[in-house]
Amino acid sequence: xxxxxxxxxxxxxxxxxxxxxxxxxxxxxxxxxxxxxxxxxxxxxxxxxxxxxxxxxxxxxxxxxxxxxxxxxxxxxxxxxxxxxxxxxxxxxxxxxxxxxxxxxxxxxxxxxxxxxxxxxxxxxxxxxxxxxxxxxxxxxxxxxxxxxxxxxxxxxxxxxxxxxxxxxxxxxxxxxxxxxxxxxxxxxxxxxxxxxxxxxxxxxxxxxxxxxxxxxxxxxxxxxxxxxxxxxxxxxxxxxx
Amino acid sequence: xxxxxxxxxxxxxxxxxxxxxxxxxxxxxxxxxxxxxxxxxxxxxxxxxxxxxxxxxxxxxxxxxxxxxxxxxxxxxxxxxxxxxxxxxxxxxxxxxxxxxxxxxxxxxxxxxxxxxxxxxxxxxxxxxxxxxxxxxxxxxxxxxxxxxxxxxxxxxxxxxxxxxxxxxxxxxxxxxxxxxxxxxxxxxxxxxxxxxxxxxxxxxxxxxxxxxxxxxxxxxxxxxxxxxxxxxxxxxxxxxxxxxxxxxxxxxxxxxxxxxxxxxxxxxxxxxxxxxxxxxxxxxxxxxxxxxxxxxxxxxxxxxxxxxxxxxxxxxxxxxxxxxxxxxxxxxxxxxxxxxxxxxxxxxxxxxxxxxxxxxxxxxxxxxxxxxxxxxxxxxxxxxxxxxxxxxxxxxxxxxxxxxxxxxx
Numbered sequence: 001x002x003x004x005x006x007x008x009x010x011x012x013x014x015x016x017x018x019x020x021x022x023x024x025x026x027x028x029x030x031x032x033x034x035x036x037x038x039x040x041x042x043x044x045x046x047x048x049x050x051x052x053x054x055x056x057x058x059x060x061x062x063x064x065x066x067x068x069x070x071x072x073x074x075x076x077x078x079x080x081x082x083x084x085x086x087x088x089x090x091x092x093x094x095x096x097x098x099x100x101x102x103x104x105x106x107x108x109x110x111x112x113x114x115x116x117x118x119x120x121x122x123x124x125x126x127x128x129x130x131x132x133x134x135x136x137x138x139x140x141x142x143x144x145x146x147x148x149x150x151x152x153x154x155x156x157x158x159x160x161x162x163x164x165x166x167x168x169x170x171x172x173x174x175x176x177x178x179x180x181x182x183x184x185x186x187x188x189x190x191x192x193x194x195x196x197x198x199x200x201x202x203x204x205x206x207x208x209x210x211x212x213x214x215x216x217x218x219x220x221x222x223x224x225x226x227x228x229x230x231x232x233x234x235x236x237x238x239x240x241x242x
Numbered sequence: 243x244x245x246x247x248x249x250x251x252x253x254x255x256x257x258x259x260x261x262x263x264x265x266x267x268x269x270x271x272x273x274x275x276x277x278x279x280x281x282x283x284x285x286x287x288x289x290x291x292x293x294x295x296x297x298x299x300x301x302x303x304x305x306x307x308x309x310x311x312x313x314x315x316x317x318x319x320x321x322x323x324x325x326x327x328x329x330x331x332x333x334x335x336x337x338x339x340x341x342x343x344x345x346x347x348x349x350x351x352x353x354x355x356x357x358x359x360x361x362x363x364x365x366x367x368x369x370x371x372x373x374x375x376x377x378x379x380x381x382x383x384x385x386x387x388x389x390x391x392x393x394x395x396x397x398x399x400x401x402x403x404x405x406x407x408x409x410x411x412x413x414x415x416x417x418x419x420x421x422x423x424x425x426x427x428x429x430x431x432x433x434x435x436x437x438x439x440x441x442x443x444x445x446x447x448x449x450x451x452x453x454x455x456x457x458x459x460x461x462x463x464x465x466x467x468x469x470x471x472x473x474x475x476x477x478x479x480x481x482x483x484x485x486x487x488x489x490x491x492x493x494x495x496x497x498x499x500x501x502x503x504x505x506x507x508x509x510x511x512x513x514x515x516x517x518x519x520x521x522x523x524x525x526x527x528x529x530x531x532x533x534x535x536x537x538x539x540x541x542x543x544x545x546x547x548x549x550x551x552x553x554x555x556x557x558x559x560x561x562x563x564x565x566x567x568x569x570x571x572x573x574x575x576x577x578x579x580x581x582x583x584x585x586x587x588x589x590x591x592x593x594x595x596x597x598x599x600x601x602x603x604x605x606x607x608x609x610x611x612x613x614x615x616x617x618x619x620x621x622x623x624x625x626x627x628x629x630x631x632x633x634x635x636x637x638x639x640x641x642x643x644x645x646x647x648x649x650x651x652x
Contacts, residue, residue, distance in 0.1 A: 047321040048320070049320035101322035145318075
């Protein structure tokens with residue numbers, strides 16, 4: 001289980017996270033917010049990559065910034081928003097490297113990397129250099145490295161950004177099939193409705209909505225097109241928070 | 243570390259730059275001659291390539307850290323159990339590449355020195371000094387690449403490492419040899435590296451590398467917080483650098499970087515006898531052969547009391563019965579000593595006390611030596627058909643031969 005308690009972070013005077021608290025159980029949870037709401041900072045802080053100013057993160061009881069950091073980091077993996085890997089490395093090298101960094105033994109890292117590369121549909125491009133892959137494929141390399149370490153908690157920071165409709169469909173299907181605790185940030189409400197059972201809305205560093213997709217949809221005025229209900233509900237949450 | 247080191251060995255900028263590093267190493271190795279008759283000078287000369295290799299390595303590591311690891315690798319390293327090692331792997335693999343270039347230079351130098359007759363056991367210190375200097379360059383590059391983003395990181399690291407070495411080299415700062423390796427510029431057959439000096443130098447380099455790693459580690463976003471722990475670690479690393487710098491300053495004010503080999507001596511006996519340290523055996527053979535031939539040419543000179551025993555000075559007292567061997571390895575050609583060295587040796591049948599101070603007498607002895615050496619050179623060049631020494635040359639030689647000998651160690 002992932003628990004976040006009173007998390008605060010700032011960049012200079014700018015508050016990026018303001019007393020954020022929630023907990024997650026297995027399943028896909030969407031983290032939604034406008035640009036600059038603090039989604040990537042929250043993801044990075046939870047993953048153990050960016051130390052927050054205050055607050056606590058707990059992954060199955062382990063604190064990624066405490067004495068049990070190594071245990072905590074073994075349980076969590078992040079797919080960052082920007083997947084700009086060294087262009088002269090191959091897909092396999094990138095995934096193996098990052099999987100090894102997460103704590104797997106070399107032989108395990110190799111096996112897990114190949115499995116996750118195949119899982120995201122990049123098996124035939126395992127030996128291709130990252131620079132030769134399309135933007136969508138590079139996003140899938142990012143997903144592969146997050147999945148390879150078989151962590152209990154997977155953080156996906158805007159996984160479908162920059163993908164064409166076909167690539168987006170593939171990505172959404174991959175995420176929907178994950179049997180782990182997944183926190184996926186996005187501002188594409190269509191994806192959220194499709195894969196997430198729960199939605200967190202982040203605005204100016206604060207959680208302003210925590211509920212199911214149906215509850216978010218119910219915030220839209222009656223008569224709203226069913227396909228637009230989640231988006232309208234989200235906009236209502238944002239405008240009332242302001 | 244097998245996976246990340248393997249990846250960077252294939253993909254780092256240092257790997258792409260390996261041919262350039264080898265060329266730099268070989269150009270510097272062959273930029274001067276004379277080193278190929280002895281181990282130590284050969285290895286010093288090969289390590290002289292670190293003057294350019296170290297800044298280049300530092301720049302390449304900084305570039306890879308700033309441009310290839312940022313932003314994704316660095317972010318993920320921050321949230322990974324082995325993140326620090328994942329980043330250090332870049333420095334380590336780049337260091338291996340630069341070390342390979344250096345090693346190729348060392349192997350070339352060793353091969354040529356072996357062919358050139360090098361003997362004795364080489365000093366081990368230069369190997370540690372050169373490799374550790376490359377570690378420093380690599381770690382400094384990693385630290386700079388962590389803080390300076392974009393294309394400026396590489397040039398900045400290279401300029402910093404090169405500039406620091408040149409600055410210390412020119413101003414001294416009381417830290418002779420710091421950020422350098424392979425700075426011996428002449429024959430070392432009669433000398434060896436002073437262990438205390440080498441240890442002090444390597445300690446400074448090791449602590450600088452440690453500080454650079456600490457600085458790099460402190461920049462990881464997962465660590466970035468100015469807590470007591472982090473500040474203490476940085477403070478301790480800085481303190482170690484300061485202590486080792488002070489120690490190097492203290493050591494270099496008391497001992498020379500190289501010390502004479504005063505122990506065992508070998509003598510080569512031909513028509514004359516030439517003695518010196520064991521590492522100079524080949525050169526002593528060359529000198530003996532050349533002096534013997536010269537003595538044959540000078541048989542009709544009318545000077546009957548040429549010195550029969552010469553020594554290549556290697557510390558300690560010199561017996562008054564011995565002449566001083568002048569030996570410039572650069573001038574050895576086809577196993578023959580340079581003519582100037584032969585002439586200068588024959589013109590110094592005794593180490594004269596006056597030559598260690600400035601007095602009218604010392605100038606007179608120097609002038610006498612110059613006259614004798616010039617005449618010997620003329621005879622050896624066969625420009626003089628009459629090998630009989632003029633009276634003033636015989637008198638000059640007699641004055642040198644009877645000078646008051648220097649009996650104290652130099």
